[in-house]
Amino acid sequence: MVPVPNVTRADALAAVRNPLALIAARWTPTPRTVRRAALSALVMSVVIVVTGGAVRLTGSGLGCPTWPKCTADSLTTTSAMGFHGVIEFGNRMLTYVLCAAVGWAIVAARSEKPYRRSLTRLGWAQFWIVMGNAILGGIVVLVGLNPYTVAAHFLLSSALIAVATVMWQRTREGDGVPRPLVGKPVQQMVWFLVLAATLLIAVGTVVTGAGPHAGDSREVERMPLDWETVSKLHAVLAWIVVTLTFALWFVLKAVDAPTAPLARTRELFVILLAQGVIGYVQYFTKLPEALVGLHMLGSCLVWIGVLRVLLALRERPEVVADLPGPSAEMTVGTRA
Template identity: 80%
Template sequence: MTRADVAQAARNPLAYIAERWTPTERTVQRAVLASLVMTCVIVVTGGAVRLTGSGLGCPTWPKCTDESLTATSEMGFHGVIEFGNRMLTYVLCAVIGWAIIAVRSQKPWRRSLTRYGWAQFWLVMGNSVLGGIVVLVGLNPYTVAAHFLLSSALIAVATAMWQRTREGDADPRPLVGKAVAQLVWVLTGVTVLLIAIGTVVTGAGPHAGDSSDVPRMNVGAVGLDWEGVTKLHAVLAWIVVTLTFALWFVLKAVDAPRGPLARTRDLFLILLLQGGIGYVQYFTDLPEVLVAAHMLGSCLVWIGVLRVVLSLRERPQPKAEMPTQVDDSQLSSV
């Protein structure tokens, strides 16, 4: 490597790599999918921190203790769990970095995909800081809820980026009518409300995230009615299920393309599974394993809804140009 190469790599490493490497379309798609999968993994492991009472396993931030950057043997199991989850943030950053490098090196360069990648990176940075605040304020349930909601925003960006890797850059062309699109947006809005109320159920529920007595969500000096909030969450879940079934019925009635139908069917099946887990965990006093499964289900429901939204339009891939045919007269003149 020459001195000029070193200077160029230091000045703009992404452009330097892009000049020397062109990934296949499948490599790009896999890199972006990996960032989406890793985002879901870190949501579930974050839930494991709470469910094992390890939320303050590292009692400070950004170091694990005032004296140590890492967990120590004296901190035991909870310190290992909390510090391990913090380390997974670096893994997530590395996976997102790989996705950014892959989309930046693709030919032709699709600037919109690179922006999605950087949006993921900065959301992770913001959520890392928020996670530190969660620790510093002693697992205040409102900050914990905000931490999960920001992770949901990260999942949304990662899902959109994954979808865009399988599309072209042409203007989107709708595949369904306006009324169907409006129904999907209502479904999306209710799902957002469902997820938000789910964080309230968590914040008012028994799993505080630490072995000590962590205050739960309240209204003034009065704690929230956990049973009432849980029932509201269940009602919203049934509304989402009903809207999804209605959407599937409407799409069948208007003979919609296969894409929206398939994504709606997938969402309906995920909702049924998630609802089953939710009811079982409620009637079995919230066992930790089922709560973790429900958190994973929440991620999958959100991804499913977003895939339904993104299936309502298409961005055709550019067709490869056919070589210009040369007639016999031109050949004879050569």
């Protein structure tokens, strides 16, 4: 008979106070599992943006007219609320799926051996961004889809994608001191690219706030700006990002840069071309909902692509832990 281990009151209290430590003590995920967990959180952070766009583009932004309940008397959608209620409530439920994905990433990172504090912190940063954005989403509903709060909601989602991208990258490298793979001028050029992409996303939210897709079937306040002018500014910034990406690829080829920065830059250039085609087609076809939704997905992919270019400019080697006791040579000699 296998003896049953005694569980003391102190052990039980420790498990309640720090369940992650309890899981980590009993489970060691493979590096592949940790990478998949981080990738799942990144994928869900993109999915929640796209489905949020679907809520707006179908006019379902106030399908649930209040928050945190769906109606004053019901936590969930009702049959009387129809299609719009289902869409809005379904998007709210996806927040729990996102939380589950982020939670899995945190648990996997906390349980990895050796323990990597920086990786766990990136997971927790995603959790708190999700919580903050959930509250902000509720405020968006309570203020009747005010375009400024909608813009802030999207920008916070972009911050979530950024952190999730960094965590995914960090699961595939060590914790050593970063070693640059390119020179200072190239690094500065990429930071200009990141800045231009950030401005592109920010102006994109203004295009949305001033544009015709208000998110609800009734009259909703729009930003008091000329939509055509803002759209042209958005296009100029897009061309700046494309030009910087092409110039970066040319410079990396000229300095015989390593494979990783070149590959990431090439991938970003392809994404930008596809996004540009979608952007111009939707502009000249008066913003059909399907293309606007596809453009939102492209925006997320562009942002991820830019960040991956930045992260590819350096490498982090594995940190070799010091082994306690006799050295490896002494151990081998003793065994011999």
